[in-house]
Structures are given as C-alpha cells and as structure tokens.
Amino acid sequence: MTEWPLYEVFVRGKRGLNHVHVGSLHASDDQMAIRNARDVYTRRNEGVSIWVVRSDAITASSPDEKDPLFAPSGDKVYRHPTFYEIPDNVPHM
Amino acid sequence: MSYEAPASDHGDHDSPYEGLFGGDSDHWAFGTDFDDPLAGIEAAIPDGADPRALAQYCLMLGDDALVLSHRLSQWCGRAPELELDIALANIALDLLGQARLLLARAASADPSVVPPLPGSSDGLPSPVPAEDALAFFRDDRAYRNAWLAEAPNGDFGQTVARILLFATARLALLERLRASRDAVLAAVAAKGVRELAYHRDFAARWFVTLAQGTEESRGRVTAGLAEVWRHHDELFRAHPVERELAGAGVAVDPADVAGEADAALATVLAASDLPWPRVPQAGQLGGRSGRDGAHTEALSPLLAEMQSVARAHPRGRW
Numbered sequence: 001m002t003e004w005p006l007y008e009v010f011v012r013g014k015r016g017l018n019h020v021h022v023g024s025l026h027a028s029d030d031q032m033a034i035r036n037a038r039d040v041y042t043r044r045n046e047g048v049s050i051w052v053v054r055s056d057a058i059t060a061s062s063p064d065e066k067d068p069l070f071a072p073s074g075d076k077v078y079r080h081p082t083f084y085e086i087p088d089n090v091p092h093m
Numbered sequence: 094m095s096y097e098a099p100a101s102d103h104g105d106h107d108s109p110y111e112g113l114f115g116g117d118s119d120h121w122a123f124g125t126d127f128d129d130p131l132a133g134i135e136a137a138i139p140d141g142a143d144p145r146a147l148a149q150y151c152l153m154l155g156d157d158a159l160v161l162s163h164r165l166s167q168w169c170g171r172a173p174e175l176e177l178d179i180a181l182a183n184i185a186l187d188l189l190g191q192a193r194l195l196l197a198r199a200a201s202a203d204p205s206v207v208p209p210l211p212g213s214s215d216g217l218p219s220p221v222p223a224e225d226a227l228a229f230f231r232d233d234r235a236y237r238n239a240w241l242a243e244a245p246n247g248d249f250g251q252t253v254a255r256i257l258l259f260a261t262a263r264l265a266l267l268e269r270l271r272a273s274r275d276a277v278l279a280a281v282a283a284k285g286v287r288e289l290a291y292h293r294d295f296a297a298r299w300f301v302t303l304a305q306g307t308e309e310s311r312g313r314v315t316a317g318l319a320e321v322w323r324h325h326d327e328l329f330r331a332h333p334v335e336r337e338l339a340g341a342g343v344a345v346d347p348a349d350v351a352g353e354a355d356a357a358l359a360t361v362l363a364a365s366d367l368p369w370p371r372v373p374q375a376g377q378l379g380g381r382s383g384r385d386g387a388h389t390e391a392l393s394p395l396l397a398e399m400q401s402v403a404r405a406h407p408r409g410r411w
Contacts, residue, residue: 035295043179
C-alpha cells in the first residue's frame with residue numbers, strides 16, 4: 001500500500017493570536033488533512049481554525065547555514081526597543 | 094462514565110486536570126472554556142408526560158448511543174490508519190457523552206429503572222452514579238437499543254456504512270428533538286446535532302471515497318452497506334412509547350423523519366453511483382424489537398465485555 005503524504009498542521013487557539021505549528025499527520029488529500037487535523041489535534045477544545053500544508057511544500061533553512069544566518073544578530077542589542085517603557089497592560093510584546 | 098473530581102483523600106497525587114476546571118485559565122494556551130451542556134436547564138418533567146414513558150424513551154436514545162459507542166471503541170488500535178483510529182474513538186466518545194446524559198435523565202424521570210447493585214443488601218447508599226448502574230448492571234433484555242447499534246463491526250467499509258446510516262437517522266431525529274417540551278432532552282439534542290453532523294460528514298466522505306476507490310474498496314463498502322441496510326426500516330418504526338410521547342410534544346416519532354433521512358442517504362448513494370439497496374429487513378423477533386428488549390445474539394457478548402470490570406467490582410470507586 002502506498003503511504004499517504006505527510007502534512008504539517010497549524011492551529012489557532014481560542015486566545016492565540018496566530019496559527020501555531022502543532023504537529024504532522026498523514027492524509028490522502030488536502031480536505032482529508034483538515035478533517036484528520038480536526039480529529040487528532042483539536043479534540044481537547046484547542047482550536048478555532050486549522051491550516052494544513054503538505055510537508056514537501058515547505059522550504060526550511062539548513063542547520064549548516066546556522067552561523068551565517070543567525071549568528072550576526074546575536075550581538076546587536078540596539079535592535080530591541082529596550083529604551084522604551086512598556087506599560088504592564090500591553091499584551092503580546 | 095462519571096467525571097467526578099478526584100476525591101481529596103488521594104493525598105499528594107494531584108490531578109493533572111485540576112487546572113482545567115476553574116482556577117487560573119490564563120495558565121492554559123489551549124483547551125479551556127469547556128461548556129456544561131445542561132447548565133441552567135430546568136429538570137422538571139413536562140406537564141402531560143408520563144415519567145415512566147419518558148424514562149423508557151431516554152433509555153432507547155441512550156442505549157443506541159451507548160452500544161454503538163462500545164462497538165466503535167472496539168476499533169481502538171485496529172483502524173487502518175492512526176488518524177482513523179482517533180476519528181473513530183472521537184465519535185465513540187461523543188456518543189458516550191450523549192448516552193451518559195440520556196441515561197441520567199432516564200434515572201431522574203423514573204428511579205425504578207435503575208438496577209440495584211449485585212449483592213447489595215447492606216442498606217448503604219450506592220456509590221455508583223445512576224447512569225453507571227444503568228450501563229453496567231442491566232442485562233441485555235433491559236437494553237432498548239436498535240439492532241443496528243449492536244451488530245458486529247465487520248470491516249472498515251461496513252463500519253463506515255453503519256455510521257452513515259446511524260448518524261443520518263439520529264441527526265434527523267435530534268434536529269426535531271431540539272424543540273422537545275422536555276428541556277433536558279432539548280439540550281441533549283442541541284449538543285448532539287453538532288456532533289452527529291460531523292459523524293455523518295465523516296461517514297459520507299469515507300463512503301464515497303471507498304465506493305469510488307478501487308474495485309476492492311467498492312466491493313467491500315457495497316457488501317458492508319447491504320449488511321447494515323437490513324436495519325434501515327427498524328430505525329424509522331415507532332414504538333408505542335415514542336408515539337405516546339411524540340403526541341405530548343416531548344419525543345419525535347421516528348417515522349416522521351424517514352423522508353428527510355432517506356433524502357440525505359440518497360445523495361450519498363448517488364455520489365457513489367450505487368443503487369438504493371433492496372435487502373430483506375431485520376429488526377424484529379416474534380413481533381418484538383430492540384425497543385422492547387428483544388435483541389440479536391451479538392448484544393450479550395458485547396455487554397459482557399463492557400460490563401466485566403464494573404461487575405467484578407460493583408462497589409468500586411473510579
């Protein structure tokens with residue numbers, strides 16, 4: 001039997017601001033992936049919206065490129081808005 | 094079947110679920126804000142309804158859900174794909190939730206339907222909730238479910254065909270039951286409609302997928318449909334109790350929803366390029382049906398499995 005393709009699943013929670021990657025699953029097509037995601041990842045009342053995308057459609061950065069991609073930002077503290085006072089009641093900063 | 098909070102005498106073993114109910118809900122990013130389907134519902138018996146008939150009616154609806162829930166849970170770990178395993182378990186749990194509310198309603202309408210615990214002559218109050226006693230300490234002849242619910246699972250195609258038939262009929266019924274004069278039945282129906290709409294969608298999609306798939310899958314789902322279709326008419330045959338309560342505005346006469354359910358089934362069959370099945374109908378034994386407590390040989394082994402732990406420890410606390 002041929003394996004169903006792998007999908008990545010993103011769920012937006014009730015109080016979440018954006019879709020968050022929650023895991024992956026197998027499905028034969030996009031619609032079945034949505035249904036399977038509903039059954040596998042929202043059974044504890046977690047979600048109000050689901051995105052699915054075939055895993056092979058995702059282009060990912062390679063661990064080999066870690067240094068040139070991410071190391072340069074490690075010492076540039078002035079890029080953070082740390083000179084502003086942020087009131088306590090401003091959420092999601 | 095009881096979701097009571099763990100007893101405090103469990104000492105240091107904190108429940109991992111404690112934080113999910115009340116308390117600081119900001120702690121949880123996902124999975125809070127659960128609803129109680131019976132919150133604020135008036136539990137009085139409606140005027141003009143015989144409490145004993147109401148209890149029998151709740152047992153019919155509750156036992157359909159309980160027995161099919163157990164059948165579907167027998168798929169656990171055996172479904173063709175992991176995702177389907179979870180999907181079938183979800184459907185089973187939805188039905189178990191409906192059964193719990195309905196059996197509890199049966200017990201509150203007529204406490205005499207609740208069986209005594211085996212060997213309990215010590216006069217102590219029963220530690221077992223009434224809905225659990227109804228589920229675990231009734232024999233097959235006291236069950237009021239339709240034969241469709243107790244029939245063996247067969248293969249995945251047959252299981253899909255059964256869910257399709259069951260969910261289509263029950264959805265049509267519960268849609269009308271939302272207007273019941275019994276506030277509890279109306280609330281259970283409102284909750285159930287949302288669940289059954291998904292069950293029907295799940296089954297219909299899989300039915301068409303299998304019917305339009307390979308020669309093997311089409312052959313199997315067609316054979317499975319013929320098997321479960323023997324129970325089609327039984328779902329729409331009214332029992333005197335159903336007719337009586339339908340007259341009082343409390344129940345729904347299943348015969349009244351047959352047209353609606355058949356139209357939905359015809360849509361699925363048309364999308365599958367399959368004819369309307371013509372098979373001899375089952376569902377009665379000497380003029381008695383599952384609604385009267387007459388059952389096939391499939392029910393008692395199912396109950397023996399489902400009830401074995403509770404019967405071994407009738408006063409156990411869970």
